[in-house]
Amino acid sequence: MAKQFLSGNEAFAYGIRLAKPQVISAYPITPQTIVVEKLSEMVEDGSLNAEFIHVESEHSALSCAMGASSVGARAFTATSSQGLLYMAECLLYTSGGRFPIVMMNACRSTALPWNIYGDQRDSISQLDSGWIQAYAENAQEALDMALMSYYIAEHKDVATPFMANLDGFVLTHTYEVVDVPTNEQADAFLPKYETDNKLDFDAPKNLAFTAGPALNTEFKYKEHIGMLNAKKVIDEAEQKFAEIFGRQYTGLVEEYRTEDADYILITLGSIAGLVKETVDKLRDQGKKVGLLKLRYIRPFPNEEIANAVKNARAVAVLEKDISFGNEGTVYTNVNSALHKANISIPASNYIGGLGGRDIPADEIETIFEELEKEQTKVQFIGIGGDADEH
Amino acid sequence: MKPYLREKVPSTLKDIPDSTAYEAGYLVTKNAGWRNVCPVIDSEKCVGCLQCYLHCPDGVIYKKDGKVDIDYDFCKGCGICKKICKFGAIEMEVEK
């Protein structure tokens, strides 16, 4: 392993190179572009042996990746925001076809109003697309996620596409120190992709077919089970990863000082780093607070959330998305987890970071202060005094 | 080689594949019921020119002993074969 100073995008590209995809379909969009630029450089300098395809749209990026996957090739693509939405049809097609494609999404706001900065409305709007959704906190986790994603997606019990989400700019464009594993380590970790879900000249197949009302439910059930199976495979992948690389991840969630915490903030993505710092600061002041970081939101960590917060007095969900007319979507999911586990504690929802607005440390402290009041509410943080209460 | 009728019709959770991928050319139903009229070949008149075989949208006419025969399981009775035959070797008969 070698230490490098890399941006989130670059780190992810390094991780993908280690996974050796055979086909990469690339279309640029801010703030994802550096990933495909970097991969094209790697193909150019010979350090990555892949077919690099300059597609003409995001729809074609994923359609092309599906074509490659349908013949058993390992495929990669990347997108963001409008691009993710433009390929939405292909997202559901990919998961329905059980093509274990890995895609990096640079989380970014969606128009209108136009905005190129980071929030998570793009990926969270596609939560029901049947893709595994993981969120990285930092560049190291991004690199490791890139490598682990193929292990998880391609596992025969899973066979589900993997969307690795990196917060636009604050993660994709921020440089930090990253341990880059060697090819030998990566090869020891990641098995070759083997599947029956492919066109084959020795035993021809018909793929991506129609299934009418009589059997459609059965196919969808299997897809659901595949996604649920990802839970155990994520654990398996992380164990093997730890053995080879010495870095241990913690499955669907990461608990930070939650064990005896009265107040727990639940969030995802790069903001978790700041929350950890805030938790440390408040702990130093004697406050029993903690962070529950959702590393994956599909499959959704129902049991893990319930287990982490069962002794807390109140929780809050901080997220960079809003389901208009309702509340933050992660919050909706978290509440469902609490309800199923018969945990009835106040749960509040903070919508922040939309369109790339900074969430400063004092806002996090404010959330923890408000949690002590044990009220349940949904609010946009930092919106100023003229917003109506709802 | 062509797709052919299978005995097993996958119909349960266990039978179906995990993904949308299955053996190519797997037929479980015939098309015979689609016909009102049915092509019948007069092998006396047939010269084996194969134009009916070539032009059949369903590919149900096949070469046999220098002439042709029809797979009635999959013929839909469109009549293209009769129309293309210059030798009057195919007649359409009302399906019984």
Place this chain on the structure above:
Amino acid sequence: MTEILWHGRGGQGAFTAAKLLGAAYALKEGENYALAFPSFGPERRGAPIRAFTKLENKPIGNRSEVTKADYSIFLDDTLFSDEAFEEIKDGGKILLNTKSSIDDERVITIDGDAIATEILKLPITNTIMLGAFAAVFEGISLENIAESIRQYMPAKLREKNIAAAEAAADSVAEEVGE
């Protein structure tokens, strides 16, 4: 944590300097961490831009922009005004590329353009200001900077830029020494 705020114009390499500094610090011996990032958005040549470097001996979770810096570095004195003092912490320093002299103990000046003209033959002062920074900040050596330049700058630019950084460090050492 040491927070550095970089000011430049699109094309002057302020973000490259922020990044080289982060790399120099994070990759040196010991348990060191750094974040480096530009003010986000489409970069347009000539437009004022800011870049940020954070240095720490433990992982850094706060990815917010630096609003109060320990060091505020200006690659171009046309960007410098009194507002610059609002952006530094108490005891913070401003490192300014200028031919003028500024009578304020918080400001360290260097004629970076002169060094650039002499050594780089180009009006690019990012590595020069980086060298100047190494002279005033104890946490990093000129050798750390040189190593970072070797690792992250294109081969043909390396030696010249290392030389420029060294010249800048000498120049600042003289001024601070006075």
Place this chain on the structure above:
Amino acid sequence: MSINARTLNEDEFFYGHKACAGCGGSLAVRIALKVLGERSVAVLPAGCMSAVGFNFPQLCFGNNAIISTFAGTASMLTGIEAGLRAQGIDNFQAVGFAGDGGTADIGIQSLSGAIDRNDDILYICYDNEAYMNTGIQKSSLTPFGAKTTTTPAGKNIRGNLRPKKNMFEIVAAHGIPYAATASIGYLDDFMKKVEKASKIKGTKYIHIIAPCPTGWGTATDETVSIAKEGVDCGLWYLAEYENGEFKLNHKPKEFTDVAEYLKKQSRFRHLNDDDVETIIQSRDSKWDFINKNFNI
């Protein structure tokens, strides 16, 4: 030896499908696959041929075949070609079969992208001149005057007011290695073109007119003869584009009667003499262009 009914591969690769009786599109697909053989990988977007061929567990393609998204025929072909090549597999033909809407409307972006990259694929547009799978709606390849369910013929508007988009020359304008027009009324010509295309490296495009008895309002046994008549009366033409040049493959000595051709199809039955004259004039100006610009 040239390819014909006698020499053609006896295997059937598109069989047992649920296309309408007398379907021209299915004939085009069937014949192309017989020419290309078992090493072909077929991509079919949402549309008639995929709807009638892939109803699990009734799977009607004997070769490797896959449904693509409606817009994604060409890009999926690209991925298949690249994916096989990346695994060291060669000696195959990735072939797409998309209808007129899937090609000239929703799929034109990905088709253009594939041609631009010169991906080694064969794209066959089976043109039945409307969205037939959804029940006969106008596409950009619906000809002038045709009645569809979205271009009704009434007192105020008499069917489709716009001429057919010129896909053949649009494709050729990319500088594609090979493009051709064809008709299921001239299968020998089509087979030759498919065979020729399969031997050319890079992107190949064949545009074949494949009448739809349901949408055109013709008897099921007339599919082939009406297609032939479309060529004979000069409203369609058989041509190739290769090495930067257009070549006409078949020049009728004398055009047959356009009005007769139109009259046989209920989609044109509402047309008056002026409309027919408009169609004849547009045919003649097209042929002026062909005579001037194509190698004949």
